[in-house]
Amino acid sequence: MDERRSARRVGGRRAGRDGQPVPPATVARLPGYLRALQATAAEGAVLTSSDELAARAGVSPAQLRKDLSFLGSYGRRGVGYDVAHLREQITVVLGLADVRRVLLVGVGNLGHALANYAGIAERGFVLVGLVDADPAVVGTTVAGLVVEHADDLRAVVARTGATIAVLTTPASVAQRTCDELVAAGVVGILTFAPGALRVPDHVDVRTVDVASELQILAFHDRARSAGGGVS
Amino acid sequence: MDERRSARRVGGRRAGRDGQPVPPATVARLPGYLRALQATAAEGAVLTSSDELAARAGVSPAQLRKDLSFLGSYGRRGVGYDVAHLREQITVVLGLADVRRVLLVGVGNLGHALANYAGIAERGFVLVGLVDADPAVVGTTVAGLVVEHADDLRAVVARTGATIAVLTTPASVAQRTCDELVAAGVVGILTFAPGALRVPDHVDVRTVDVASELQILAFHDRARSAGGGVS
DNA sequence: TAGATTGTTAATCGATTAACAATC
DNA sequence: TAGATTGTTAATCGATTAACAATC
Known part of the structure; x- marks a missing residue:
């Protein structure tokens, strides 16, 4: 069984990149982040910040960073998040890579x-x-x-x-x-x-x-x- | 100001009968309880229990009793809840007494x-x-x-x-x-x-x-x- | 009285928030 | 280097669960 391909489960909850499960409350907010990223991308932005993204999604920056941390480390300190990359990651986590x-x-x-x-x-x-x-x-x-x-x-x-x-x-x-x-x-x-x-x-x-x-x-x-x- | 008629607020959250605020998670479940009670009443039952009502609403009996306790004590130990009375109480709490x-x-x-x-x-x-x-x-x-x-x-x-x-x-x-x-x-x-x-x-x-x-x-x-x- | 069932307590669990060290 | 911003930690807060004393 290839660990890089297979989904590991922890206590019945899907595991994130590092094996930690993604909390239900976080999962429920991911669609909102995805949508905020799509809006950001549509405006042509390549980078975004937790402040900007959180404002768009209607949550606090701390909440957003905490949520994203369950998926892995997809931002760069001092820089922010790559819009396209983060969008891709959330799409995969949500199981939307396949229609x-x-x-x-x-x-x-x-x-x-x-x-x-x-x-x-x-x-x-x-x-x-x-x-x-x-x-x-x-x-x-x-x-x-x-x-x-x-x-x-x-x-x-x-x-x-x-x-x-x-x-x-x-x-x-x-x-x-x-x-x-x-x-x-x-x-x-x-x-x-x-x-x-x-x-x-x-x-x-x-x-x-x-x-x-x-x-x-x-x-x-x-x-x-x-x-x-x-x- | 008549305290029996006016709504007291505690920390911006509507206070229940005893002055305690009703938690948001509880408020969100009240419509489900109300609907379960309506179904029970439609079957002609006069009394119901936390077990029955909880099963209908899809929650645990403990959860149901805890939720109802925020509204006041509307059941009778050893007996259960009066369907019509509880229905009336939840209707009032939800603000549905007036259309x-x-x-x-x-x-x-x-x-x-x-x-x-x-x-x-x-x-x-x-x-x-x-x-x-x-x-x-x-x-x-x-x-x-x-x-x-x-x-x-x-x-x-x-x-x-x-x-x-x-x-x-x-x-x-x-x-x-x-x-x-x-x-x-x-x-x-x-x-x-x-x-x-x-x-x-x-x-x-x-x-x-x-x-x-x-x-x-x-x-x-x-x-x-x-x-x-x-x- | 004996059995049933609530209302409440205490323990556990999960979610949120704030602060800051890490690091770009 | 200095400024910016993440990722993580620890503290707080709220929700759920289980157990049982109260009481019908």
């Missing part, structure tokens, strides 16, 4: 919007399939793909080689669909259905719940107005 | 889908306005509301009394639109545009970045396949 294949399940209003969302393709992914249970939707073309039937989900995953799925079905069928995706071999699921999904340990779930986000905002809204007394 | 008015800015594919998303109304919010910069969209009716022009944003906020905004504009105009929302008096913003938004301290921002979520999933996907050697 990831994404399957979208549930082509309703939201699924339709996401299928046409350019940001997905721009940031390392290919949409390889669309699946829905509604006969009226199956067979139609959305974002250049023909929508296939939910009954064929397993075959679609096998044929397309999708490893990541976006789940935009009604909440009532989310868990069942999730189970089918897992059975088909998908290892990452981004769900927009409210409610917790149960998955085996080797599967990763991220949940976007719009109403929950609004409720969190409402908490602060209330905290703000309650003291002041708007009357 | 919150939401403005949606950017009626493209995604904005259109969100405007029609029933979950928003079901969970304590009213959509009170739609705004877009595209003359082809302004004047059309979406989700029962006539889309107004972005130039009138300030007037729309004033007229509708919206305190929370959903931002689904292109990334290029997100910061400018955000500034206008803040100037108009909005105190909570849920943005779907990638990239950090700068806002004053009294404004709360939550960001949903679909591509970032996928990239986080890609990290784990890579971690998984790199060790195993698929070929």
Whole structure:
């Protein structure tokens, strides 16, 4: 086993260059750094600093340097970071060196919007399939793909080689669909259905719940107005 | 000033019943508990336990009890929690006792889908306005509301009394639109545009970045396949 | 009373921050 | 060399977990 090629795991967490695991909180910020670097590169800058990059990403310079230190030492003291090189390193760490294949399940209003969302393709992914249970939707073309039937989900995953799925079905069928995706071999699921999904340990779930986000905002809204007394 | 009615603040964080602040991590889980309680109530249960509720919400019973303890003591030892009462308490804490008015800015594919998303109304919010910069969209009716022009944003906020905004504009105009929302008096913003938004301290921002979520999933996907050697 | 289940405590764990030595 | 900026350390802070006394 070639240690330079293989990924070493430390306590179930992917190891960085030096064998240290990358903390989840750091992983969650890496996409923001990558995006900030792309903006910097677009302006033609060759070098950048933790100050500049942190400002763009909306974190503190200390936080940024700490995060990058988990990946390795990609900056030069007194100089800064090479934009192209750091961009490349983060791309590799995030697993975006190879394009990831994404399957979208549930082509309703939201699924339709996401299928046409350019940001997905721009940031390392290919949409390889669309699946829905509604006969009226199956067979139609959305974002250049023909929508296939939910009954064929397993075959679609096998044929397309999708490893990541976006789940935009009604909440009532989310868990069942999730189970089918897992059975088909998908290892990452981004769900927009409210409610917790149960998955085996080797599967990763991220949940976007719009109403929950609004409720969190409402908490602060209330905290703000309650003291002041708007009357 | 009546202490029983007014909200006390501790270090800028809203205080719970006993004056202790509610930790952000706890606040972020409250919507999940509320939803679990609604499901429990829908099944006709009058009492529930930390075990059952935690399982539904996808957290540990210890976590749930700890979280609820920040709000006060709403359970009975040896008995459990009264579903209706706990539901009411969390609703109040989250600031959902009064319906919150939401403005949606950017009626493209995604904005259109969100405007029609029933979950928003079901969970304590009213959509009170739609705004877009595209003359082809302004004047059309979406989700029962006539889309107004972005130039009138300030007037729309004033007229509708919206305190929370959903931002689904292109990334290029997100910061400018955000500034206008803040100037108009909005105190909570849920943005779907990638990239950090700068806002004053009294404004709360939550960001949903679909591509970032996928990239986080890609990290784990890579971690998984790199060790195993698929070929 | 006996059994069940909360609310709270203390211990552990992970994340953030600040400061500065290393080094370009 | 002098100035700049990283990478790392140590301190602080916040979140999670496990255990159990309180109490229904």
